[in-house]
Amino acid sequence: MSELIQLDALGPNGAYRASNRRTVTDVTGAPVAELSLVPQLFVQRGMAALRKAPAMPADERAAALERAGHAFATATIGGLSVEDYQHMVSRVSGIPISVVRAATTAIARSAAEVCRAAQNARPDGAVNDWRDPLTRQGHAIWTRRGDVLAVHAPGNEPEVHTLWLEALALGYKVAVRPSQREPFTPHRLISALREAGFGADQVVLLPTDHSVADEIVRAADLAMVYGGESVMKKYRNDVTVLPQGPGRSKILLSGDGGGDGDWRSHVNTIVDSVSDYGGMACVNTTAVFVEGDPTPVAEAIAERLSELPSLPPEDARAVLPVQPLDSAKTMEKYLLDHAGDATARLGGDGVVDDLGDGSAVMRPAVFQVERSDAPQTGIELGFPCVWVAPWSQADGVVPLKNTLVLTAITCDEALIDRLVNEPTISNVYIGDHPTYWMRPGIPHDSYLADFLMRSKAVIRD
Template sequence: MGAPLSAPIGIDALGTRGPYRSLHRSPVTDVSGREVAELSLIPALFADRTLRAMRRAEPLPADERIAAIVRAARIFAEDTVAGLPPEAYAHAVSRVAGTPVAVVRAALRSTAERLARVDESVRASRPAGTVDDWHDPRALTGAAVWARRGEVLAVHAPGNHPGTHSLWPQALALGYRVAVRPSRRDPFTPQRLVTALHLAGFGLDQVTLLPTGHDTADSLLRNADRGLVYGGADVVRRYAGRPTVLLQGPGRTKIVVTADTDWREHLDTIVDSVSAHGGAGCVNATAVLVEGDPSALCAALAERLGSLTGLPPEDDGAVLPVQPLRTARAIEAHLLRTAVGTRSWLGGNGIVHDLGDGSAALLPAVHQLVRPDAPQAAVELPFPCVWVAPWTPEDGIAPLRDSLVVTAITRDDTLVDRLLAEPGIANVHVGSHRTYFMDPGLPHDGYLGEFLMRSKSVVRD
């Protein structure tokens, strides 16, 4: 367990001329309400000037970009960065975001691995018929060149899991300059990563950290060529219809278990899919649809998930997310309202475990639905909360739509074909695979390169 921070950390903006400490600063508090950091919020003029300077900047050559990201991977994982060694960084994130410290440590390692393999990821996203550069000899007779759709990417970063920051460095690898707006729930991870990239060889005008209020955040997206935005349903509604913005909204990830398999043989997979990494990620299972009576599965899930205990997030044994007590109570009230009409197997009397310091752990919940298309099945909450419903082949795949991941525990190849053909399902795992399975080179919600790049026909002398 890391030592608590002795004094508030100053988190400056990192602009094209270096650190900038604004007169307008926002306190960053931990889950108990104690101030642990002070975040400099930049004015709109600073943001506009920064993006203009970044657009004028020339990217590093491709091989130098990849090499610098690989160097940054080691710095990010191992060195003291922005004044914090790795363990102090993990402690700060766990206390502020409420993410179990073991999850933060694992994300530190996995992010470093994905950065070290960034070339693999960006090459996997490139169409097989394209070349990287118009100088390629194949362009003498005509070739498709993989080209950027713009120069600057703005990222509205999330705070629910530090591992989400492993994605946007792919844009740097492709030659974009990247401006990151950190979440106040976790400003430490983007600060650490941007600083590591600077130390590894990226110029100040290649990648910046721009903390802002909401108004300036919108101007960042307007003035950038491309935007990457994370958030809930409200954020999706706000930016829906903007072709230059890629939305990373609720995952509404699901598992379907057909009658030709025995769910008891896959219980570990189902439990882990619901609860791993604190159960707060978009790739954690929100709903489980089972062919037949789901009661026995509900009972087994309630027994397994009910054994998880609430601990302070910096405790090495913590596995559940922690929120300020008032926030936890609001989440609990929302759950209880939403669950009206369902059968509660776990969490029906509340999910708040008061830790006695102004914070609370969110205990798991299991609720049984009467049908697979019940509205609760689409409700995603930031802790291990799962809705279990009966499903039949006659219900089809309609209840499985609008899902980031569907794990299909089945021997029914026709069902798998239909899941893969469904545009509203981003990823399909067949068999006993955790919903949170990811690997460098595989798309998350499509390849980021599909959004950032395009193919251009080139023929040259």
């Protein structure tokens, strides 16, 4: 494409092309698009319009979401076919195109099922509407905590945009601030939602620079904000903000091997958990804890990961992420500087594979540490990088805390009880299940509706 793609803001009065535009580049540094960045006044007016807009009726929302998901995965939107869209996302983010294609399907499926899936979070003792006959005797109803949700979206993986669709399904108006790294997915999804029947005052795309970003959060009733440790610290005590930080997903390989006693039968699951999604997602495994000698496990993981090819992200065979060369070298330096006394099983000499065009493949890294409480096990990077540590029953649950997904390959029911009851472990997969397993209607980091909704009592004549 010789001309730069224009990614306009999508405000309450339609598309808006700002004078302040950020150039979006691909992994080689070549310009591919311009993203309009809106000023604070535009944000304020857009958020005010969302607040004034009535919610769509529930049946209309469900039908529109399903239409939007179908269009997102099949139609030409904003001048881009689905193939053009997938190519652009792969080129600007460095995500393997196979991952982008799978995410496209997942977004369409989620949009079709989200209204039904959202109901999984509703308490059994509550109804959806005060008009329900049960409220004549007094009953709980499930209702929103607010009307407007703000989303500061990430750019590491398109499938994260399935989450805020649940807010639309529940009647919220939604404002999305896209990542400047990968704005194509939210732009396409919001365009599809509008074409499917959602009003321009129901869902908006508000690209901004950092100086204006906080205004979107302040003007909303609730917000979902993605980022690293600084974001988690900033919003930790704000009950109106749901921070989404590093996943630090883990695998525990117990001495019983999940019943078969042989860790080798689980290597495929471990390797896939580390490398699926290009190793860029919060559900990718970043640490493996082994009861017994971790050395053969680390060596087996390293051997398998070393076989993955280095290819440009748009190649259908690509499985590893690609970054601009300078960014790749910065990430490599961070890894090697923080590896400390860990033993490198793969990647000790570096993880950057220069493709010769200004971009580089991030090769996998496997490091073995000596203690279950080694600080390196908390390091999460945007490529397949895993720390292998010893673990014993005496270590208990402590090294496994602060985890989005923990796959526990064990038959020890007492241990499983402790893991399931540990508040800082969001999801526990028991047995040979990869940490990236997800399904619509199953909690990701709790149900989003746990944050968006509440129950209140209603009795009427």
